[in-house]
Amino acid sequence: MRRWILPAALALAAALPAVTAVPAAARTAAPDPAQAVKAQLRPERGVRVDEVSRAVTAKASTRTRYHSGIQLGPTGPVASWADVEDASDDRSSGGQGSKPGQRAAVGTSVYTTGEAVAELLPKDKLWVRTEQGDRYPNLALAVASKQTINVFDPAVLRAALKGKRAGAVSGGHLYRGTITYAKLYEAAKGYYGKLFSGAPRGAYAKTTISWRLWTDSRGLPLRLATTERAVSGAYRTIDTRYSGWGEHLIITAPARAEVVEWEDRRRPGPDAPESDISLSAAHSEPYAS
Template identity: 30%
Template sequence: MKKTITVLLTVSGALLVAAAPAQAAAKDPVRALKAEMVAGHGVRFTETANWSDGLDTLQAYTNKGVFQFGKKGPVGYDIASIAYDDAKDRAISIGRNTYYSGEYVADFLPKGKTWFRFEGGGAMPFLYAQVLNPAEPATLSALLAKGTKAGSKVTGKITFKDLDKVSPWFSGSDLSDWAGDTEVSYTLTLTSAGLVSKLSSSFRAEGTKNEYADFEGDIIEVDTRYTGWGSKVSVKAPDPKTVTGNSSG
């Protein structure tokens, strides 16, 4: 009987050891993300953006939105933003256009119009938005490559120059004209399925231009939470009757 028990324990132990690597195998986050790239589906997010001059910190904005996916990455978004003074803005990007409403464009809206249309789609719409977009496979791949993984977290730094190479979200934004050696520090948190659940980032503004000159040296920190990966999402352009501005067709 003792011999039988010993043999069973030995065999069972061998099976457990053999099975362990498969159970412990980490999910590939980029592969997990690409699996969610189904037309008409997407991911939802909420975020808080803080401004700091290095001494004082102010909660500047809270944002809530969705990314809609195509086969290779985001093809649209709808983001609502509330400022520290309760000013409200909204940005919708679909196709080759981005539409804005609220305080941001209030002075440019003629009577009867509530949306202003700009040429170009898919870029980061506000300064106080998450500068890193982990819903872009190439961007997520770069963040993983430049970061160090510990448990479910990946921590690292990436420059504006490197972001410009991989991220349409960043390269199409005004920030792409700032100093290329600006470093963004970040921490990604991954779910057991390999998808991003949280992303914290911060950077010090350098080489700011035009209307952003007053931000030189300031620090922008954004904490974002992602939920509902793969859920159904529908981003639609505003009613044309409510839109003014430019169009790329």
């Protein structure tokens, strides 16, 4: 299991260089991000993700940090790992956050370890496994990020970038725009149709996501910043940075001897709700209520 956990120093190296404008004379035609990402969809290749999201309602404000690795395949993310930490600010009741943990998505299973599940583990076990089935459009992506715009689908990128001009910045290009869930559904009905159990309707269909996308000199995403507002006035911002495109990455499940099934976990007191280690705040959940 250790071979897929990236060294902390390597993960921290994902910080972006300073973004500055460049003279018009130095500008060149921008590479197509959709084609650039499509070329990365190969077996045993991956990308690193560093992300901070903030969800704000009338009663609470919570930040979530992800340090993740995503294994790619011809159809997109196929497995992932993530260090996840939630932190509530003073607007939240008690100002408390959830305990940090590490997750891995392999197949249709999520494996969780760390403080978040420490009280549930027998002495000889390190991981709790939960079976997710086909609950999420892409389980590997749901474990690694909260972003609602799926940059790993070239069709989604083409829909978002349609009619948008690239602005030249140091080392690459910057795009900006808005897109609705209805447009995202048109671009990737399989993915967003699973998310909404069909075509998005009502407020969800009209919900607008404002976005900015930075790409490198090859057209690959370096950073995606999105803002999504609900009709209630609640909003969510997500700032995701990508690095290490194309690095060799294989993510495997923990050894069976280290894993306890959710149904067989230790019960020191009242049963902990399964939502404690589920993906209830996963990237794929819309924010229009």
